[in-house]
Structure formats: structure tokens, C-alpha cells
Amino acid sequence: MSYENLLTEKKNHTLYITINRASKLNALNKAVLSELHEAFSAAATDKEVQAIILTGDGSKAFVAGADISEFAHFSVEEGKRLSAEGHRLVFDFIANIGKPVIAAINGFALGGGLELAMSCHIRVASDNAKMGLPEVSLGVIPGYGGTQRLTQLVGKGKALEMIVTADMVDAQEAYRIGLVNHVTTAEGLIAKCEEIAAKIISKSPVAISHAIKALNASLQDGVNGFEVEIDEFGKCFGTADFKEGTTAFLEKRKAAFKGE
Ligand code: COA
Numbered sequence: 001m002s003y004e005n006l007l008t009e010k011k012n013h014t015l016y017i018t019i020n021r022a023s024k025l026n027a028l029n030k031a032v033l034s035e036l037h038e039a040f041s042a043a044a045t046d047k048e049v050q051a052i053i054l055t056g057d058g059s060k061a062f063v064a065g066a067d068i069s070e071f072a073h074f075s076v077e078e079g080k081r082l083s084a085e086g087h088r089l090v091f092d093f094i095a096n097i098g099k100p101v102i103a104a105i106n107g108f109a110l111g112g113g114l115e116l117a118m119s120c121h122i123r124v125a126s127d128n129a130k131m132g133l134p135e136v137s138l139g140v141i142p143g144y145g146g147t148q149r150l151t152q153l154v155g156k157g158k159a160l161e162m163i164v165t166a167d168m169v170d171a172q173e174a175y176r177i178g179l180v181n182h183v184t185t186a187e188g189l190i191a192k193c194e195e196i197a198a199k200i201i202s203k204s205p206v207a208i209s210h211a212i213k214a215l216n217a218s219l220q221d222g223v224n225g226f227e228v229e230i231d232e233f234g235k236c237f238g239t240a241d242f243k244e245g246t247t248a249f250l251e252k253r254k255a256a257f258k259g260e
Pocket of ligand 1: 110111112138
């Protein structure tokens with residue numbers, strides 16, 4: 001499939017998605033969000049895809065935020081809809097997709113850009129990356145999950161400080177506070193993500209999707225994550241991947257998972 005604002009490539013069971021709007025620092029306008037939804041929807045049902053690497057085009061930005069020019073004139077109702085639709089189509093969609101999404105943060109990840117990275121399952125930053133939620137500078141608050149996901153990742157104290165001061169953190173500080181999993185050089189960024197993807201690809205895709213569901217349940221209000229874990233654990237026993245994984249171990253060979 002081809003897109004106007006995304007570059008996609010499938011290689012070694014990995015889907016690479018690059019937001020291709022470098023002239024606007026890959027800001028998320030309606031068209032980008034809609035194409036991201038299409039690309040992630042297709043990836044969700046594509047058995048060949050076991051891991052996804054998401055990055056921004058150019059050397060300056062992952063994503064510099066939601067496209068400010070598109071919402072500057074919005075009413076209360078339109079603002080609410082913008083946020084709700086964004087959650088549904090992109091941010092929650094990515095967080096709940098059954099295959100790991102790795103954000104390769106190659107520069108500025110601000111506002112909606114950091115929210116996009118935080119909706120991914122794993123974050124790797126290049127050492128020139130800068131991250132923040134500067135929305136209060138615009139008279140608005142993070143609306144694509146930032147108040148929730150930043151708090152979950154770094155704790156309330158640090159999240160609140162970052163949001164109310166609009167301060168950016170550099171890659172090392174992001175690593176120190178647990179906002180990113182790894183920091184690497186700009187040149188080594190995709191290779192580091194591929195190293196993680198290679199480990200994922202060698203494992204059972206079915207078990208990985210059950211694991212993501214159980215992990216996500218730990219942060220859902222009104223959901224008992226332990227019960228979800230019990231359910232998801234049980235379901236694994238009915239899969240071909242479980243039979244293959246346990247048989248391969250007992251036969252002292254490498255498992256060949258089919259994702260079934
Ligand atoms: N929405 C719309 N356009 C954006 C954008 C955004 N979030 N972020 C950057 N752009 C555009 C700029 O308007 C500019 O377009 P132009 O060349 O047509 O004027 C282009 O991208 C390059 O950005 P520029 O500001 O010239 O680059 P810079 O190096 O001087 O500054 C940033 C880089 C990231 C510090 C600055 O672009 C910025 O503060 N962006 C907004 C960040 C933000 O508030 N994000 C949260 C939005 S909710």
C-alpha cells in the first residue's frame with residue numbers, strides 16, 4: 001500500500017513506518033493521523049508483520065506535535081472530538097495492537113509526537129533527541145494521552161513538572177527517568193531498534209499478543225489485571241505456538257513458531 005505522508009517498508013517480519021512530512025517536522029495533521037490508522041490497521045492483521053518500527057523522516061524530528069495550524073480555530077466541541085478521535089484511531093489503537101511497536105525517536109518528540117512515542121510499546125532515542133509536552137505554552141493540555149501515559153512511565157511528580165513547565169528533556173534525562181528504554185547514536189538508532197525487533201521475531205507472536213494484553217490491563221481502571229493475566233495465560237495453552245515452544249524445548253531444538 002502507498003501513502004502520501006508515510007513511507008512504509010516490510011523486511012524480515014518487521015514493518016518500518018516513517019512519517020514523511022519533514023518540512024513541517026512531521027507534525028501530525030489529519031491526513032497523517034488517518035494514514036497512520038490505515039497502516040497500523042493493515043499491520044495488525046498482516047501475519048508477516050511481527051514487529052513495527054515507527055520513526056520520523058529527516059534528522060531533526062520524530063514528530064514536533066499535532067499540527068497547530070489545523071486546530072488553532074477549533075471550538076470546545078471540535079477540540080474534544082479531535083482528542084477522542086486521535087485516541088481511538090491512533091494512540092489507543094497503537095497501544096493495544098497485538099504486536100510490539102518500537103518508536104525510534106530521531107529528534108524532537110514534542111506534544112503529540114511524544115504522545116505518539118509513548119503509545120508505542122518500546123522507545124529508543126537518538127542522543128540528539130529532545131522530548132516534552134509543551135501544550136500549556138499554547139494554552140491547551142496534552143490531549144493524545146500525555147497526561148496519563150507520561151504519568152504511568154515516569155511517575156506523577158516528574159510528569160506534572162514536565163507538563164506544567166513545558167520543559168523538554170534530552171535523551172539522557174529521558175533514559176534516567178524511564179521515558180525511553182535505550183539511548184543510542186543517531187546513526188545507530190534503527191540498528192538498535194532492529195536488534196530489539198530480531199529478539200521479538202524469534203519468539204511466539206501469539207504469546208507476545210497475549211502478554212501485551214495482560215500488561216495493558218495493569219493500567220486499566222476497573223480491570224483486574226491479575227484476572228486478565230490468568231485468562232491470557234490459559235489461552236496460550238490452546239495454541240500451536242505453545243505446543244511448538246514446549247516440544248522444541250524438550251527436544252532441545254529451536255522453536256519454529258507459526259503464530260497460531
Ligand atoms: N504544528 C504545525 N507546524 C509545525 C509544528 C507543529 N506542531 N512544529 C513545527 N512546525 C512547522 C513550522 O511551522 C515550520 O513551518 P514553516 O517552515 O512552513 O514555517 C516548520 O515546521 C519548521 O519548524 P521551525 O519552527 O521553523 O523549526 P525550528 O528549528 O525553529 O524549531 C521546534 C523547532 C520543534 C522547537 C518548533 O518547531 C516548535 O516549537 N514546534 C511546535 C512544538 C509544539 O508546541 N508542539 C506541540 C503541539 S500540540
